[in-house]
Amino acid sequence: MKRRNTATQEAVLSVLTSKRRAMSQDAIVKQMEVNADRATIYRILNRFCEDGIVHKIVADDGKQYFAVCVKCDDIPVLGNHFHFRCTKCETIECLPTLVEFSVPEKYVVQQMNCVLVGICKDCS
Amino acid sequence: MKRRNTATQEAVLSVLTSKRRAMSQDAIVKQMEVNADRATIYRILNRFCEDGIVHKIVADDGKQYFAVCVKCDDIPVLGNHFHFRCTKCETIECLPTLVEFSVPEKYVVQQMNCVLVGICKDCS
DNA sequence: ATATTATTGCGACAAAGGTGCAATAATTTA
DNA sequence: TAAATTATTGCACCTTTGTCGCAATAATAT
Numbered sequence: 001m002k003r004r005n006t007a008t009q010e011a012v013l014s015v016l017t018s019k020r021r022a023m024s025q026d027a028i029v030k031q032m033e034v035n036a037d038r039a040t041i042y043r044i045l046n047r048f049c050e051d052g053i054v055h056k057i058v059a060d061d062g063k064q065y066f067a068v069c070v071k072c073d074d075i076p077v078l079g080n081h082f083h084f085r086c087t088k089c090e091t092i093e094c095l096p097t098l099v100e101f102s103v104p105e106k107y108v109v110q111q112m113n114c115v116l117v118g119i120c121k122d123c124s
Numbered sequence: 125m126k127r128r129n130t131a132t133q134e135a136v137l138s139v140l141t142s143k144r145r146a147m148s149q150d151a152i153v154k155q156m157e158v159n160a161d162r163a164t165i166y167r168i169l170n171r172f173c174e175d176g177i178v179h180k181i182v183a184d185d186g187k188q189y190f191a192v193c194v195k196c197d198d199i200p201v202l203g204n205h206f207h208f209r210c211t212k213c214e215t216i217e218c219l220p221t222l223v224e225f226s227v228p229e230k231y232v233v234q235q236m237n238c239v240l241v242g243i244c245k246d247c248s
Numbered sequence: 249a250t251a252t253t254a255t256t257g258c259g260a261c262a263a264a265g266g267t268g269c270a271a272t273a274a275t276t277t278a
Numbered sequence: 279t280a281a282a283t284t285a286t287t288g289c290a291c292c293t294t295t296g297t298c299g300c301a302a303t304a305a306t307a308t
Contacts, residue, residue, distance in 0.1 A: 062188065095231075103221060107219075107243070112240050113237075114223070121229065128304085
């Protein structure tokens with residue numbers, strides 16, 4: 001399944017990279033000048049996830065948010081970091097804070113989804 | 125708004141306390157012998173949350189799970205603990221592991237929702 | 249026993265995501 | 279460059295989760 005370049009895909013990626021935040025599908029379309037079908041956006045985002053271009057966060061509102069996997073401020077943002085949802089500006093960002101934990105005997109951790117909720121630096 | 129005792133409420137609470145796991149609405153009804161309306165279950169669960177009897181977890185599947193606020197194994201399970209979703213037995217449990225973190229300057233954390241995903245001790 | 253009002257059931261609704269299928273268009277091949 | 283291949287899209291439709299209004303029911307207080 002070789003990938004192809006399309007305008008919609010580039011638009012989605014462009015929005016995500018410029019905003020530097022985790023965004024929901026509807027937030028992404030709002031920022032796009034090109035308009036595309038909802039289902040298409042979801043398919044593009046899920047493809048990006050498979051390819052490791054973006055990662056998915058499920059916030060405490062139950063919605064999926066997508067963020068580009070980039071290094072911010074020279075701190076590598078890998079899988080195991082906290083996400084921060086600001087209740088004032090309604091954005092979700094990747095914190096450089098790594099999630100540290102230890103689980104009881106015999107538990108195997110494969111993924112994680114950690115969201116802190118509060119007021120971000122710009123709103124406090 | 126004084127609370128009243130009803131059979132449905134007791135049934136919900138009974139299921140949650142006996143299972144000792146975080147359960148979704150549909151999982152709860154399946155375990156109940158009394159049958160009640162979906163909306164009613166949700167209202168009961170949200171009331172329990174308000175009263176501090178149960179707490180709500182939003183898993184990485186975007187669904188709400190509810191767990192009784194109890195002490196397990198002599199370890200107090202308060203707000204700031206990890207949750208563990210087992211992909212094999214499809215349950216979510218409260219880990220005794222507390223969430224430890226430090227956020228960058230000027231961030232104010234008010235809540236958190238941290239879910240680890242993998243294989244639990246019973247399934248590994 | 250009656251009045252008060254919390255709780256329930258029903259119906260309807262909205263939002264978020266996903267899917268199948270035919271049409272479109274980006275690559276590849278000739 | 280033109281034709282063939284097949285990844286991607288748009289559309290329609292569907293499912294699940296969760297909420298809400300309102301009238302009916304039933305738990306408590308009087």
